[in-house]
Amino acid sequence: MIFYFQEIFMRALFLLPLLIVPILAEATVLTPGAAINTIGSQRMLTQRIVKAYCQQGRGVNPNVAKQQISGSINQFSTQLTNLLESATVPESIAAVKKQEAQWQTFRTLAQTPPKADTAKQLDEIAEGMQYDAGELAKSLEAAMGKPQGKLIRIAGRQRMLSQRLAKAACMQSWHASPTLKSQQSLAQKEFAAGLVTLRTSAQNTPATLKQLDLAQMQWVFLENALSGLDTAADNNIATTSERLLEVMDKLSNQYERLGN
Template sequence: MRALFLIPLLALPLFAQATVLTPTAAISTIGSQRMLTQRIVKAYCQQGRGINANAAKQQINSSITQFSNQLANLLESATVPESIAAVKKQETQWQTFRVLAQTSPKVETAKQLDDLAESMQYDAGELAKRLEASFGKPQGKLIRIAGRERMLSQRLAKAACLQSWRANPALKLQQAQSQKEFAAGLVTLRASSENTPATLKQLDLAQMQWVFLENALSGLDSEADNNIATTSERLLEVMDKLSNQYEKLGN
């Protein structure tokens, strides 16, 4: 099967700020891009609702910088038509998305952002599957699923925040489905024979933070909105480390 992201032995990036990614780094980076679309909408909503507004604005700014840098790396690394087209589409959508994300928070704009975020994260997920198949090693699946878990941690918090800001039955369904998918993802990751003591320890931490987030999402906490915001960030930190560990296993 053709590799969708190829690494020439002496490859040099066309731009100083861009890096040619290894196959495992490409899968992980795409997972991160999925997560960032959801994190930005979550933070935009938090700004609009006055939930840790200053921290939310900083999250938007840092996430925009991270997404842009990673997009440059993906553009530099894509070498076959299907992956080039997928990343180019992401680039086009990103131009609109980042402008909207930096506007004063409004419910109508949040809806536009969320629609774009859902399209971008879905397309990125399909690309990640193709890269996993091209890579052809079990670590590719672990990296992809861990990346999806990162995205879901933010998608859950985003859906909860948007529900509070503007009632929408579809968001409630999205949240419920995302909770099921996240829980199933943890089970899949833990069952892998590729795990090491380090990844199993990180999975234990993820399970702990997941319990906290589920409690906040169910409204068991007296300050559910703030707890959802902060716990989703802690869960993201744990899943980021796990994704990095799986990426190293695949190199």
């Protein structure tokens, strides 16, 4: 019997480091370009989570939407830790800590059973978070002092807009709102203008231009879905917005590497 408990104890000692490692894992200190890229990703995730929450409530690929919420929450939390570790000036520290405080409420609401009223509340918080993150990205772009900084920020904003468009469309299906309709219309104009800005940059490489071609193609598909020309518009908006996000994510990463 004594030997049995000794064996259990030794196994526990062996497993203990494995349990501690994730808790003690160090955050990543981000380069200026990576910080701008990460903040752009945070902006996108606020919109993506609301979009997926709405899709659950509307019954649009609900299982996929649930997985997207879970994955987005994990990604946001990890990136928030990295941003907290990387912020060095008082303004940046205050901005990231504000995000952290808002995130606690947002994350909790996003994991509740989908309800229209909760979706509105989530969207209100997301609006504040993504706006504040956008202002922080602008200040970091100025501090970076390289033309690539602007490209990283705009490409990151394009990621956010791909999800913002899909979110606005889904939310309108749940409860029509002039504000949401205006938000969708403005986001479409901003996305189209953003593609032009990125395309005309002298900093582009053959790889980034190829990615921009792919983005343009996916953008046409998303615009068609948003116009209601497709018979299954809700599903098409959901899937096409994800494909466009994937393309823009790769482009954002390419611009980040150019800025290093």
